[in-house]
Amino acid sequence: MAVKGLGEYDDGNIFARILRGELPAKRVYEDHWALAFHDIAPQAPVHVLIIPKGRFISLADFAARGSEAEIAGFWRAVGKVAHDLQLEAPGYRILANMGEDAGQEVPHFHVHLFGGRPLGRMLSKPA
Numbered sequence: 415m416a417v418k419g420l421g422e423y424d425d426g427n428i429f430a431r432i433l434r435g436e437l438p439a440k441r442v443y444e445d446h447w448a449l450a451f452h453d454i455a456p457q458a459p460v461h462v463l464i465i466p467k468g469r470f471i472s473l474a475d476f477a478a479r480g481s482e483a484e485i486a487g488f489w490r491a492v493g494k495v496a497h498d499l500q501l502e503a504p505g506y507r508i509l510a511n512m513g514e515d516a517g518q519e520v521p522h523f524h525v526h527l528f529g530g531r532p533l534g535r536m537l538s539k540p541a
Contacts, residue, residue: 421521423469429522433467443495447487450495450527459530460499460506464492470523472512492525501529 424430431437432451439451442462453461466488470476476485496506506529511518 421471423471424521425469427520427522429463429465429520429524430469433465443491443498445487445491447484448491450491453526457526458528458533460501460528462495462499462527463524464488464495464527465522465524471521472518472523473510474512476523492527495527496529499527499529501527504529505533507533 428437432439433449439449441449441451443450443464446467448464448466450462450464453463466476466480466484468476468480468484470480476488480488492508496502506527509526509528510524511526
């Protein structure tokens with residue numbers, strides 16, 4: 415399916431290939447709805463990517479086409495990963511980039527889970 419501004423889902427994207435087992439990933443969690451794994455270029459002591467197992471390009475695509483079970487299962491997995499990594503008490507950040515202006519690099523909806531240190535402001539100040 416095409417998503418406005420993002421095109422068709424690309425089955426050759428890196429996350430699709432990880433889901434199919436074609437590429438390795440340091441997995442943290444997996445269930446029927448989601449897969450979580452460590453980012454290969456971490457931006458914090460804990461930097462985990464969580465992806466739904468369906469073919470969704472963006473959050474908008476996921477919200478529009480995902481079933482209630484897929485959406486609930488995905489967000490429950492995000493919460494479980496944060497809990498399992500003991501990030502609840504000190505705190506953590508969830509980030510989802512959508513589109514070019516936001517810096518989305520992989521056309522498969524995913525969230526970044528950051529923690530393990532004080533994370534500062536939500537956005538850096540413009541240069």
